[in-house]
Amino acid sequence: MAEPVTEIENAARDRHQLRTLAVAITTTSAVLCAVTVAVIYAMPLNRLWFLHFPLGFYLLAQGLLIFAIVVAFWYVRVQERIDHTRSINEEIA
Amino acid sequence: MVGPSRQRTPNPHLGAYYGIVASAFVSLAILLALAEQLGWSDGSIARLMMLLPLAFYLVIAGASRTLDIEDFFASGRRVPPVYNALVLAAITVGGTGFFAYTGAIFFLGFDALAIGLGWTCGLLLASVLFVPYLRRAGAYTLPAFLGQRFQSREARIAAGAMLIAPTALLLAAEMKIAAAVFAIFMPLPFWLAVLLIALFVAAAGILGGMRSLTWSGSAEFIAGAIGLAVPLIVVSVLLTHLPAPQFTYGEMFGSLQGAETAAGMSPVGPGEIVPVLPETTPLQAGKPFLQSFGTITRTGFFAIFLCIALGTAALPTLLSRSGVTCSVADQRRSTAWALALVALFAITAPSLAAFAKILMFRDMALVPTEGLPAWLSVLSQLQLAQARDVNGDGVIAAGELFVMRDGVALALPILAELPYVLTALMAAAGLAIALAATGSHLFTLGTGLAEDIYGVIDVRPIELPRLMVVWAAIAACALVAAVFLLVAEVDALRSALTAFAFAGATFFPILLLAIWWPRCTAWGALASLGTGFGILFLCLTVGGFFGIAETATGICAASLMAGVLALGAGVAASLYGPAATPSDAAYFEAMRRPDGETLFDQAQARATAAEQRANEE
Numbered sequence: 001m002a003e004p005v006t007e008i009e010n011a012a013r014d015r016h017q018l019r020t021l022a023v024a025i026t027t028t029s030a031v032l033c034a035v036t037v038a039v040i041y042a043m044p045l046n047r048l049w050f051l052h053f054p055l056g057f058y059l060l061a062q063g064l065l066i067f068a069i070v071v072a073f074w075y076v077r078v079q080e081r082i083d084h085t086r087s088i089n090e091e092i093a
Numbered sequence: 094m095v096g097p098s099r100q101r102t103p104n105p106h107l108g109a110y111y112g113i114v115a116s117a118f119v120s121l122a123i124l125l126a127l128a129e130q131l132g133w134s135d136g137s138i139a140r141l142m143m144l145l146p147l148a149f150y151l152v153i154a155g156a157s158r159t160l161d162i163e164d165f166f167a168s169g170r171r172v173p174p175v176y177n178a179l180v181l182a183a184i185t186v187g188g189t190g191f192f193a194y195t196g197a198i199f200f201l202g203f204d205a206l207a208i209g210l211g212w213t214c215g216l217l218l219a220s221v222l223f224v225p226y227l228r229r230a231g232a233y234t235l236p237a238f239l240g241q242r243f244q245s246r247e248a249r250i251a252a253g254a255m256l257i258a259p260t261a262l263l264l265a266a267e268m269k270i271a272a273a274v275f276a277i278f279m280p281l282p283f284w285l286a287v288l289l290i291a292l293f294v295a296a297a298g299i300l301g302g303m304r305s306l307t308w309s310g311s312a313e314f315i316a317g318a319i320g321l322a323v324p325l326i327v328v329s330v331l332l333t334h335l336p337a338p339q340f341t342y343g344e345m346f347g348s349l350q351g352a353e354t355a356a357g358m359s360p361v362g363p364g365e366i367v368p369v370l371p372e373t374t375p376l377q378a379g380k381p382f383l384q385s386f387g388t389i390t391r392t393g394f395f396a397i398f399l400c401i402a403l404g405t406a407a408l409p410t411l412l413s414r415s416g417v418t419c420s421v422a423d424q425r426r427s428t429a430w431a432l433a434l435v436a437l438f439a440i441t442a443p444s445l446a447a448f449a450k451i452l453m454f455r456d457m458a459l460v461p462t463e464g465l466p467a468w469l470s471v472l473s474q475l476q477l478a479q480a481r482d483v484n485g486d487g488v489i490a491a492g493e494l495f496v497m498r499d500g501v502a503l504a505l506p507i508l509a510e511l512p513y514v515l516t517a518l519m520a521a522a523g524l525a526i527a528l529a530a531t532g533s534h535l536f537t538l539g540t541g542l543a544e545d546i547y548g549v550i551d552v553r554p555i556e557l558p559r560l561m562v563v564w565a566a567i568a569a570c571a572l573v574a575a576v577f578l579l580v581a582e583v584d585a586l587r588s589a590l591t592a593f594a595f596a597g598a599t600f601f602p603i604l605l606l607a608i609w610w611p612r613c614t615a616w617g618a619l620a621s622l623g624t625g626f627g628i629l630f631l632c633l634t635v636g637g638f639f640g641i642a643e644t645a646t647g648i649c650a651a652s653l654m655a656g657v658l659a660l661g662a663g664v665a666a667s668l669y670g671p672a673a674t675p676s677d678a679a680y681f682e683a684m685r686r687p688d689g690e691t692l693f694d695q696a697q698a699r700a701t702a703a704e705q706r707a708n709e710e
Binding site: 013016017020023024027028031032035036039040042043046051053054056058060062064065066068069071072073075079080083086087 | 203206207209210213214216217218220221222225339340343344346383385386391394395398421422425426428429432433436439440443609682685687688
């Protein structure tokens with residue numbers, strides 16, 4: 001009886017680690033890619049205006065920071081759900 | 094021996110206590126504003142605005158005193174997420190952010206935004222990559238975590254030794270800022286201000302360790318936030334008629350560009366950020382605020398951003414606070430709240446710099462030397478700015494106005510001709526944030542030396558001597574930092590940048606491998622630590638002969654290169670050295686479980702139980 005339980009636990013652990021890795025990669029790459037794009041295109045974007053700010057300036061001074069806040073709280077929520085799922089799976093096992 | 098506390102219930106009255114703290118600070122400012130109208134001198138107002146909050150912080154630190162090991166090193170692991178976030182944000186921004194970053198934006202405008210962006214993204218990286226796992230491990234210090242992860246005393250000692258560079262540099266930077274503000278407004282000689290600040294932070298750290306720093310740091314952050322917000326909102330209302338400076342300073346860009354043009358500023362060519370780094374002398378503001386990539390290239394901007402992000406994510410002082418909350422989920426939430434607070438500061442700082450620049454150059458556009466504005470004499474008295482008619486043409490242009498980089502935040506209420514109490518409030522706010530950061534860096538340095546170097550060499554199973562070693566280390570570090578500041582010229586921004594470079598190159602690669610790669614071994618850890626630290630150290634010491642790492646961009650590029658090589662060295666040594674042991678793999682798996690008691694506490698509980706069984710037998 002012990003072996004199937006261990007297998008179920010291992011499967012739950014592996015699924016948890018895979019989903020955790022996927023969320024970590026998504027979160028960090030989303031923000032880093034956004035910063036990279038904003039830095040590369042800052043000068044052309046500065047020709048556009050948003051809320052009285054040149055758009056390139058706005059993105060680096062405020063827009064990306066607000067985006068980082070949103071992503072951080074999204075990450076907290078998603079990761080808590082992933083952890084909760086693992087706990088439930090282990091309890092069932 | 095007392096076992097670790099299992100009580101994990103936060104104090105339910107914390108909200109009321111900190112409401113009282115905030116109310117007391119606001120009441121003090123209002124009373125001093127009334128006193129100013131009654132004719133009290135500026136000196137009395139400044140002294141009371143500085144000293145009363147300082148006494149209050151010390152009382153909070155004293156009331157949080159403890160001899161319990163878990164309370165001293167981890168604040169009892171029951172700090173609510175938001176309160177931990179307040180201290181994390183204070184450590185990340187610090188006095189350097191409050192004064193030097195706002196000054197850097199004043200001089201560099203767009204080009205300095207890389208710093209604030211780096212802090213925010215760094216906290217995101219820490220939150221996602223490191224913090225939950227460090228909370229699960231539960232080690233009191235970053236080197237202790239590496240020692241546990243690899244079951245290696247050598248890795249712990251090496252990390253403890255390499256922690257000295259970034260932490261000591263940040264300690265020196267923050268202490269310099271705090272002492273400079275204290276010296277201006279008390280007024281005191283600089284050496285006396287340095288000694289008093291060192292005494293204050295050492296006392297707070299010794300009395301209750303992490304517990305004192307958490308509760309006094311939370312109060313300091315609240316004072317800092319109020320003190321920054323009030324003068325800035327008043328200036329915003331005066332200039333834009335709206336109390337939201339972050340969103341309204343864009344309306345002033347037309348006026349700003351007009352003032353800059355009238356003052357003779359023209360776009361600068363691609364050069365370097367270096368002119369703003371040495372702040373020992375007042376500087377000329379020559380770059381238009383909105384000009385993008387004027388003093389640094391696009392690559393340099395990205396290098397500074399990435400270096401600061403990696404350095405923030407792996408900063409030992411921030412990560413040593415990873416074990417203070419009740420659970421892994423709380424620690425994650427705490428870091429997200431800290432990110433939000435740091436981002437709010439980073440969003441606010443450009444508005445402060447823009448308002449200061451508008452007010453300064455609107456009044457200074459080709460003013461005859463006989464008709465200089467009144468604020469210039471006040472700023473000259475405080476040694477924050479001075480005007481010199483260099484070419485003798487009888488007018489002052491932008492190039493003839495010299496401003497102290499770290500004094501821009503203090504200059505704002507003076508430029509807007511606000512009541513003096515708001516200048517004192519801004520100074521008290523910056524001082525509070527600098528003290529919170531100084532105390533935490535000092536504690537991290539002291540515990541690193543005592544626990545990770547001395548403690549590993551000389552293990553004593555008795556509680557009191559263990560704390561006494563930490564007290565001695567904290568006192569010694571405070572004294573050495575004070576003496577260093579008295580004999581050496583420290584530029585806060587350059588020191589902080591170098592500290593983030595060291596943290597990123599030394600600790601980011603090994604933390605990434607230790608937490609995300611089960612195959613990583615103690616050999617890999619030693620190789621990674623040695624490579625990252627060694628290469629950056631070489632670049633900073635002998636790189637000058639070859640034109641490497643002389644400028645901010647150069648330091649950041651060297652840090653990134655050292656980090657990449659350290660990652661490679663860690664992977665290579667792990668793959669080609671001895672394989673990971675089964676206990677390493679078991680620790681790795683246990684560390685990644687999201688629930689349950691910390692691994693450190695489990696080990697402590699097992700040791701206590703074994704000791705009790707041995708005593709019974």
